Amino acid sequence: MRLSIFRFDPDRDKKPYMQDYEIELKPGDRMLLDVMMRLRIQDDSLAFRKSCREGVCGSDAMNINGRNGLACITPVGELREPVELRPLPNFPVIRDLVVDMTEFFQHYESIKPYLVNNDPPPAKERLQSPQDREKLDGLYECILCACCTSQCPSAWWNPDRFVGPAGLLQAYRFIIDSRDRATQERLDDLNDPYRLFRCRTIMNCTEVCPKGLAPSRAIEKIRLMMVKESL
Amino acid sequence: MKKSVTGLRAWLVQRISAVCMLLFIVFVLFHFLFDPPRSYVAWHGWVMSPGVSVATFVFFAALLMHAWVGIRDVVMDYVRPVALRFATLALLGLCLLAIAAWVGRILLMGRG
Amino acid sequence: MPVGALTSIMHRVTGVLLAVGIPFGVYLLDRSLQGPQTYAEVTGLLDGWVFRIAVIASVWALAHHLLAGIRHLLSDIDIGSQLPAARRSAWAVNLAGLIVALLTAGALS
Numbered sequence: 001m002r003l004s005i006f007r008f009d010p011d012r013d014k015k016p017y018m019q020d021y022e023i024e025l026k027p028g029d030r031m032l033l034d035v036m037m038r039l040r041i042q043d044d045s046l047a048f049r050k051s052c053r054e055g056v057c058g059s060d061a062m063n064i065n066g067r068n069g070l071a072c073i074t075p076v077g078e079l080r081e082p083v084e085l086r087p088l089p090n091f092p093v094i095r096d097l098v099v100d101m102t103e104f105f106q107h108y109e110s111i112k113p114y115l116v117n118n119d120p121p122p123a124k125e126r127l128q129s130p131q132d133r134e135k136l137d138g139l140y141e142c143i144l145c146a147c148c149t150s151q152c153p154s155a156w157w158n159p160d161r162f163v164g165p166a167g168l169l170q171a172y173r174f175i176i177d178s179r180d181r182a183t184q185e186r187l188d189d190l191n192d193p194y195r196l197f198r199c200r201t202i203m204n205c206t207e208v209c210p211k212g213l214a215p216s217r218a219i220e221k222i223r224l225m226m227v228k229e230s231l
Numbered sequence: 232m233k234k235s236v237t238g239l240r241a242w243l244v245q246r247i248s249a250v251c252m253l254l255f256i257v258f259v260l261f262h263f264l265f266d267p268p269r270s271y272v273a274w275h276g277w278v279m280s281p282g283v284s285v286a287t288f289v290f291f292a293a294l295l296m297h298a299w300v301g302i303r304d305v306v307m308d309y310v311r312p313v314a315l316r317f318a319t320l321a322l323l324g325l326c327l328l329a330i331a332a333w334v335g336r337i338l339l340m341g342r343g
Numbered sequence: 344m345p346v347g348a349l350t351s352i353m354h355r356v357t358g359v360l361l362a363v364g365i366p367f368g369v370y371l372l373d374r375s376l377q378g379p380q381t382y383a384e385v386t387g388l389l390d391g392w393v394f395r396i397a398v399i400a401s402v403w404a405l406a407h408h409l410l411a412g413i414r415h416l417l418s419d420i421d422i423g424s425q426l427p428a429a430r431r432s433a434w435a436v437n438l439a440g441l442i443v444a445l446l447t448a449g450a451l452s
Contacts, residue, residue, distance in 0.1 A: 153348070157308035190238075193307070197238030200304070201415055202351040206426050217424050224419065226239050246419070249412050256409065271375075271382035278376060291369075298362045305359060326366075333369055341376045 001025050001035060002082035005046065009095050016093070018084075025076065032079065033060055033072040048097040055210065058145030061088055062097050068147035070210045088150035090159060104146050107163045111171040111189075116182035132178035139173035139218065141211050142166065148205035148215050154198040161194035165205035165215030168196060172218035175225065187226055196222060245300040248293035255290040275341070284338050291334045295327045350433040353440075354411040357404040364401055395451050402447040407440030 001023055008016035021039055029035050033053055040046050048071075049059040055073040063086040064074055071085075091099035117126065149155050149164035163171065168190075175186050190196040196219065205215040268274035277283055302323055310316040375385040388394040414432050418424040423432050 153351075154308070193238045193241065195238070197242055198307070200351060200355075201418060203347040203426070203429055204345060206429075207345045207347065214424075214426065217421075220419055220421070220424060223239070223242065227243065230239060246416065249416065253409065253413070256405075271379040274382060275376055294365065298365065301358045302362055305355060330365060330369060333373070337369070337373050337376060 001029075001076065001079075003035075003039070004082045004084045005096070006086040006093075007046075007096055008093055009045070009047075020082065029076055031072050032064065032074040032076055032083070035076055036071055036085075047095045056143060058143035061145040061147045061150070061210075062086065063089055063150075068151045068208045068210075070145060070147070073210060088146055090150055090156045091146070101146060103159060104149060104164070104166070105144075107149075107167040108144065108170060110195075111163060111167050111174070112182070112186070113170050113174065115174065115177065115180050116185075117179060118181065126179045128178050135176045135178075136173060138213055139169060139176070142169055142173070142213055143211060144170075145210065147208050147210055151204045151208045153202055153204065154200055158194060158198050162198040163190070163195050165199075165219070168199070168222065169213060169215040169218045171196075172222050175222060184229070187222070187229055190222060191226055241300045241303070244296050248297040248300075251293040252290060252297065255286055255293075258286070279338075279341050284341075288334070288338055291331070295331055299323070299327055346430055346433040346437070350411055350414070350436050353407055353437065354415075357408040357411075360404045361401070361408055364404075389451065398451065399444055399448050403440055403444035406443035407436065410436045410439055 003021045003023070004018050005021060006016060007013070007019045021043070023035060023039055023042065025035070026038070029038070031053075033050055036046075036048060037050075040048075048062065050072065051057040051059040053060075053072045055070050058070070060071040061068060062071060063084075064071065065080055065084050068088060085097060087093050087097045087099045091101065091104070094100050115126075144166055146166060148169075149166045152165050155162050155164045171186060171190060174180050175183055180186075199216070199219045201216055201220065203216045206213070206217070209215065262277070268277055278287065303320060306316055306319050306323070310319055371385055371388075374381040376382070389398070414423070414436055417432075418429065423429055
């Protein structure tokens with residue numbers, strides 16, 4: 001298999017370059033990450049993140065042939081060669097395929113990704129009806145890999161002030177949770193010209209989500225809730 | 232929503248003005264398909280009839296508000312330096328106001 | 344580029360084009376209402392091919408922008424907001440805009 005991989009080591013390189021690799025596929029190579037792991041034995045200077053290697057941790061998000069995805073759940077058989085691997089677009093590069101996620105997680109933190117509920121806690125736990133629990137389906141599965149936010153044009157232009165699809169999907173996950181009491185505050189927080197309303201429903205987020213989630217729909221639902229709220 | 236600067240208001244203006252314009256455009260389209268004006272007198276009479284002139288005015292009001300929100304969105308994306316962004320938006324606002332005055336004059340003077 | 348992204352950027356491009364066209368449209372409206380002479384001037388413009396091309400381009404921009412706008416309005420209220428439907432409607436908008444432009448070109452020739 002032929003690969004062309006983005007290389008950049010700020011300590012040694014003046015500017016990034018693409019490096020070509022050639023590696024024999026073995027029977028065990030099912031996903032792109034399998035090949036990359038063996039590639040790193042060939043060239044131990046190649047840097048990328050990975051952890052669970054099964055699409056749950058969200059560490060190995062990268063741009064694969066122009067489209068963001070997780071290397072660990074991208075089958076090698078479907079890839080056009082040479083496979084072009086780049087770091088997540090619009091994120092600052094730390095080294096090779098490793099990007100700086102600081103701003104991404106700051107946005108995530110800004111939406112208060114935890115239940116806010118000052119009611120006296122019950123003896124055991126805050127219960128939720130099966131119907132209310134169902135409302136979290138398609139939201140709680142997000143692994144914060146940043147594939148969506150990195151491929152969102154609205155986030156490219158205003159990365160500092162637009163929360164981005166991943167953060168907004170998470171925001172809706174807490175807005176819609178029956179156990180949360182801060183719904184109004186959450187809606188007010190997002191109602192400014194930048195945090196939510198930079199979204200133009202381009203839907204690149206939903207196109208690339210490796211977990212098949214729909215951040216664009218979550219954003220539309222938040223806007224509808226705001227409309228209902230203001231009437 | 233108690234904040235002075237909201238994102239919702241602009242978004243709602245964009246949506247509501249869009250629906251207003253859509254209705255007007257469908258109306259004009261049907262008029263031109265089934266009863267197109269064939270002379271200056273017919274055209275002038277149609278535009279200046281009370282119903283149509285009011286609808287036209289509402290259309291242009293919606294159009295200019297829609298253009299304001301839309302171009303503002305474009306400027307917010309592509310014009311990063313704050314001073315330049317401010318100047319661009321001020322210029323845009325002036326242009327739209329001038330056009331509003333122009334349209335008002337056309338519709339008022341035309342009735343003469 | 345996903346088809347939805349193409350429709351979206353065309354929505355923006357056509358929107359800017361239409362906004363730039365507003366003063367020209369108002370000017371033509373003004374002239375057409377001033378008197379029989381200026382009215383004849385405006386309708387006579389359609390005989391020139393430069394103006395015809397401008398009209399066809401404007402009609403395309405308006406058709407695309409309007410249809411893509413309807414697509415957004417429907418998506419807002421959860422009609423066609425799922426990915427497969429959104430992809431289909433994005434294709435439909437791009438094609439329909441071109442078809443309307445072709446029909447206009449046909450009507451003007």
